[in-house]
Amino acid sequence: MITKEAVAVAPAPERPAPRAPRPVKRRRAWDEAPRWQIYLPLSVYLLFTLIPFYWILLFALRPAGSTSLAPWPMTFDHFEKVWTERAFGTYFQNSVLIGVATLVLTTVVALAGGYALARFDFRIKRVFMLALLCSQFVPGALLLVPLFQVFAELRMINSLGSVILAETVFQLPLSMILISGFIRNVPYSLEEAAWVDGCTRLASFRIVVLPLLRPGLIAVGSFAFVHAWNHFLFALMFLSDQSKQTIPVGLNTLMSADSVDLGALAAGGIVAAVPVVIVFAFIQKWLITGFSAGAVKG
């Protein structure tokens, strides 16, 4: 057996660790392109996109009759007019109520349906999925009369509930398909592990699956909200009472058969667009994640 005696050796002076080689940045096509080739088309595109918005702002903020290309002198008269005289305050409340209720109902029901589609195998599953897809091709206008008769039987004509139900029903197929895709992405073994720990199926869904679905839920919920917020037809047909009308119907009443108040219309357009823009600004991160997750995997 060979042994080596330990020899005290002075510690070697600390040498700086060799610097890791700087990663070579992969040069991509746009790194080599002159800046103007990137910014010019983008600027032109941006101009086309923003000019209509500027036009709306201009008409909403400049006084009636002004032909100025800048909103100066600035006035909020058009906003005051639509909000008070044209009852947009009431329309806004109704639209919010319809939008939020549709969002909640659609998300809850789509979650249940989507879970069943993702986790259970049943005989008519493929036919059912096909039917869900096909229902997307039926325009709402085609079902107006039967829906009207159903709501009349239920004594729901002229109630916000009729619009909420109709919007929810029309949102459900796409929402269920999307949510089932998101649920399929959550490994089944996670739920099984929760069962082993004593959870019921419902509890494991709530505790394990639901938190992982957040991007998907935000995508589906926001889609339902925006659709209900912008939809005109059901509110026009099922609601008659002025105090129950919604923003899209209110916007249409700003255009009469022979004349149109462009200032009021632009101000109304901004009132209608702002909540949607704010919602998207807050949720865009999850929205993109949610839609791409549902689209690519599944």
Next chain:
Amino acid sequence: MKSSIRRSRRAGLAVALGSVLALTATACGDDGSGAAGDKGNEGSGKGEITFWDNNGGVRTDIWKEIIADFEKKYPDIKVNYVGIPAASAQSKYDTAIQGGGLPDVGGVGTAVLAEVAVQGALEPLDSRLGKSPLNGKLSQNLLDVSKSAGGGDTLYQIPTSANNGTLWYRTDLFTAAGLDAPTTWSKFYEAADKLTDKGKNKFGFTIRGGEGSIAPALDAVYGQTGITSFWNGDKTTVNDPKNVAALDKYVALYKKDTPSADVNNDFTKMVAQWDSGTIGMLSHNLGSYQDHLKALGAGKFRGIPNPTADDGTRVQISNPVDGLSLFKSSKNKAAAWKFIEFAVSAAENSKYNKSAGQVPANTDAAKDAWVQNAEPTKLAAEALNGAGTKIVQMPYYLPDWNTISKADNEPNFQKVLLGKMTAKQFLDTLAEQLNAAQADWKKNH
């Protein structure tokens, strides 16, 4: 883990409870009764009635004022006002006819009267008018248009107002160019040419090429040729060679004296363009008066009836007439009729038309001072009721009129403007469809 379960259970419960509450709170509605087959009844003449305004929004304030006056006079009748966007009025009526939920009284213009009447939704009004204090107080011309639009034999609409094709022109630009008012077609074409300076983005005229283009085009065509009847026996005169030549001349203005974007002009774009730009003339109707006033201010523009022939002969097409109809399904026809009578009485009809800038149907209202002071309305009333005016009655009674004059032929008119179809091909196509629709209508009447 336990607290997490409790939290999510609470959240689930809150969501479920919230949904139920939201639906319950919003679900107190009605059964929307009143479809086309429903015969309704006279009722007690008291209680609630529902009124649909087919031009809701802009006219809401004036109707609410009229309703307040009515409820003051008849305190035992309450009127529920429903304003419907003008562009969606027809589809709202169609859905309610099929599904239920028709009102007691509704604004029904002559453009959709035939379609609503043919579905059996409207109450004939001849005998009610005969016994009413309104009898003899309404313009006979307008009553004729209303009757004709409903099919010819029965009155389904009490007219409230008449509109008229109006040539709006910028007096400041005309004065600067030393031009006469465009009272004749020759002066109109001359002014359109002289006021155009494309380099400076100045145009003599703006043409309606998008939605609603057919009526102004036909008004210009018949106005130039002086043909006074839409039908010659069972065939339409719309493709008469004289009309073809007149249309050729009219559409030749496109791009020569008008902006090229006019091919997509509906009235909104056309009016906005005229109000904010430097365009000499605009052919629209009385309805845009307030928009011009707000945008340009008084004294910068005038509105005159469409031009005449050089010898002063005035031929124009019949314009849609606004009016009120009583719905057959109403459960309170007596109260509903009281409302119609009240709304078309001299004082209320005057008030309504002053606000709308249109010609009152009530002849006493038409004599009011405001009509004499509002030049465009006064001139329109004179043109409509003038002894020398020949009115070409449009076939509003054809149930297919809207389809033919809008969906079927507006795209063709755009093709004519763009040079992809000749005026003759366009008018021949239109004539063929109208002749078929007329033959079909005659078979059923």
